[in-house]
Amino acid sequence: MTQAYDYDLIVIGSGPSGRRASVQASKFGKSVLVIDRHGQMGGVSVHTGTIPSKTLRETVLNLTGWRERGIYGINYRVKQHIDAQDLGRRVGKTLSDKVDVLEHQFARNGITLMYGSARFRDPHTLEVTDAQGDVQHVTGKSIVIAVGSEPHRPDHIPFDGTCVIDSDGMVKLDKIPRSLVVIGAGVIGIEYATIFSALDVRVTVVDQRDHILDFIDRETVQEFVHQLRERGVNFRLGCTLDSIIMEAGQPVAILDGGRRVRGDLLLYTGGRQGATADLNLAAADLTADSRGRLKVDPDSFQTDVSHIYATGDVIGFPALASTSMEQGRIAACHACGYPVPPAPTYFPYGIYSVPEISTVGLTEEEAQQKKLPYETGIARFRETSRGQIMGETAGFLKIIVCLQTHKLLGVHIVGEAATELIHIGQAVLNFGGSFEYFIEATFNYPTFAEAYKIAALDVWNRMTPRQDGEPPAIAPEALSPERGAEGAAV
Numbered sequence: 236m237t238q239a240y241d242y243d244l245i246v247i248g249s250g251p252s253g254r255r256a257s258v259q260a261s262k263f264g265k266s267v268l269v270i271d272r273h274g275q276m277g278g279v280s281v282h283t284g285t286i287p288s289k290t291l292r293e294t295v296l297n298l299t300g301w302r303e304r305g306i307y308g309i310n311y312r313v314k315q316h317i318d319a320q321d322l323g324r325r326v327g328k329t330l331s332d333k334v335d336v337l338e339h340q341f342a343r344n345g346i347t348l349m350y351g352s353a354r355f356r357d358p359h360t361l362e363v364t365d366a367q368g369d370v371q372h373v374t375g376k377s378i379v380i381a382v383g384s385e386p387h388r389p390d391h392i393p394f395d396g397t398c399v400i401d402s403d404g405m406v407k408l409d410k411i412p413r414s415l416v417v418i419g420a421g422v423i424g425i426e427y428a429t430i431f432s433a434l435d436v437r438v439t440v441v442d443q444r445d446h447i448l449d450f451i452d453r454e455t456v457q458e459f460v461h462q463l464r465e466r467g468v469n470f471r472l473g474c475t476l477d478s479i480i481m482e483a484g485q486p487v488a489i490l491d492g493g494r495r496v497r498g499d500l501l502l503y504t505g506g507r508q509g510a511t512a513d514l515n516l517a518a519a520d521l522t523a524d525s526r527g528r529l530k531v532d533p534d535s536f537q538t539d540v541s542h543i544y545a546t547g548d549v550i551g552f553p554a555l556a557s558t559s560m561e562q563g564r565i566a567a568c569h570a571c572g573y574p575v576p577p578a579p580t581y582f583p584y585g586i587y588s589v590p591e592i593s594t595v596g597l598t599e600e601e602a603q604q605k606k607l608p609y610e611t612g613i614a615r616f617r618e619t620s621r622g623q624i625m626g627e628t629a630g631f632l633k634i635i636v637c638l639q640t641h642k643l644l645g646v647h648i649v650g651e652a653a654t655e656l657i658h659i660g661q662a663v664l665n666f667g668g669s670f671e672y673f674i675e676a677t678f679n680y681p682t683f684a685e686a687y688k689i690a691a692l693d694v695w696n697r698m699t700p701r702q703d704g705e706p707p708a709i710a711p712e713a714l715s716p717e718r719g720a721e722g723a724a725v
């Protein structure tokens with residue numbers, strides 16, 4: 236006898252992962268319920284994470300005239316006095332537009348949305364408590380846990396919502412601080428530190444590690460940090476936060492060793508944890524780790540209970556909106572009986588700092604660890620005509636190439652449009668292409684994409700013996716006579 240459930244699929248959480256899972260299941264003709272405890276759909280991504288922080292960044296770049304400063308000088312500003320309301324207006328509009336689009340998407344696809352906090356009663360039944368305290372029970376044949384993550388808030392940090400805040404507080408600021416202390420130089424800390432530095436706020440970044448962003452290629456990070464130091468961002472690396480005190484209305488971070496760092500605002504970005512505390516996981520025979528994360532099969536995203544899936548931030552690394560969406564889609568396909576292959580090996584990281592960083596594939600350090608014979612090629616955006624036109628003097632693109640196979644191993648970019656440009660490298664990498672592609676292909680001109688060609692020529696120059704009679708690594712006719720890049724050295 237088949238048991239009847241209220242829904243084919245129940246998804247807990249309407250963030251990127253839950254949304255992608257629910258739309259995919261509805262496309263298979265399944266009945267789908269999405270439950271979210273936030274009063275509006277969208278998840279962290281829409282309300283406190285990706286979209287507000289990226290909108291804030293774009294607003295700051297536009298109002299400060301940041302992108303034009305390479306041409307008109309560091310005093311150039313589009314708007315002389317920028318206040319928190321200037322920033323908040325655009326964030327508010329972007330978020331409400333986004334929620335409208337998402338609600339319409341759910342309505343079109345016949346997905347039922349229920350606002351309330353979900354917890355398990357048994358492996359197929361959820362208890363949902365709404366804002367008025369009313370409780371309903373719903374059953375699902377399959378369940379996707381896509382509850383995301385929340386800021387880690389250690390007890391010794393005196394969060395007050397005004398002077399000492401976490402990343403959720405950044406979207407509610409009512410004034411722009413003159414100085415900012417960021418504790419935790421992960422992606423969130425670095426994005427906000429650099430966005431505020433672009434607003435001419437004095438920024439100090441503290442991290443217990445000696446190196447920031449240690450999953451990014453070292454040379455690329457060095458290039459980035461150099462640019463930040465040049466414009467006055469202070470780094471206190473290898474320093475652990477001991478305590479925070481208030482002095483004359485300002486938070487003061489006391490670091491181990493006694494060093495003190497003060498600012499008008501202290502942002503604590505020391506990591507995030509899976510939002511599983513209220514789910515009553517035990518009733519579904521599940522347990523989370525000490526950071527609230529669930530373990531899954533990496534191909535299907537099934538938990539130890541086969542009809543319950545977990546996707547997105549709640550399963551931990553890489554905890555990106557981009558990867559969370561794909562995980563949701565793959566889980567829904569599996570749950571609906573249409574399993575799909577896993578995502579291609581290489582996915583990009585986009586760090587929306589000022590300047591942007593984006594990276595895909597192996598770092599130089601990883602190539603060394605794997606003992607791969609490799610060569611690197613570097614292009615500076617100032618060598619491209621587009622860079623000269625736009626006054627982008629600092630951008631940098633690096634490719635890593637296997638000397639034996641000529642295959643592209645990794646791409647690392649700092650600078651304007653890095654998060655868009657990376658997808659060219661991602662495609663070549665995932666299709667197993669060689670660096671000669673960049674030399675042989677014709678690119679639009681003038682573009683930043685030309686930097687791929689310059690970097691590839693740089694590799695070719697380094698790997699091609701110059702002695703007479705030695706065969707070149709690639710046929711010379713493959714090289715464009717004009718080469719696009721005025722600065723590319725032969």
Ligand SMILES: Cc1cc2nc3c(=O)[nH]c(=O)nc-3n(C[C@H](O)[C@H](O)[C@H](O)COP(=O)(O)OP(=O)(O)OC[C@H]3O[C@@H](n4cnc5c(N)ncnc54)[C@H](O)[C@@H]3O)c2cc1C
Nearest residue numbers: 248250251252272278279280284353383547548554555556
């Ligand atoms: C400041 C910041 C900036 C970021 N920038 C980027 C970026 O530029 N690019 C990128 O790719 N990623 C970025 N991220 C990461 C990205 O936001 C997350 O990876 C993404 O939101 C995870 O999606 P998710 O679907 O797993 O969950 P979430 O977006 O966290 O959504 C989970 C939802 O589940 C709901 N929920 C939780 N518990 C329950 C419950 N018991 N019952 C009902 N509902 C529940 C919550 O209310 C929430 O709406 C950023 C994150 C932050 C914090």
Ligand SMILES: NC(=O)c1ccc[n+]([C@@H]2O[C@H](COP(=O)([O-])OP(=O)(O)OC[C@H]3O[C@@H](n4cnc5c(N)ncnc54)[C@H](O)[C@@H]3O)[C@@H](O)[C@H]2O)c1
Nearest residue numbers: 419420421422423424442443475476505506554585586587
């Ligand atoms: N553009 C993007 O893709 C993007 C943007 C923002 C966030 N995210 C995601 O959000 C997640 C969380 O980011 P995060 O930056 O909060 O966390 P994180 O774990 O990446 O970084 C936290 C940092 O804080 C430091 N730290 C912790 N406690 C400290 C202390 N007491 N004193 C000094 N330093 C301390 C750690 O050494 C670490 O470098 C990431 O996994 C990331 O994938 C992605």
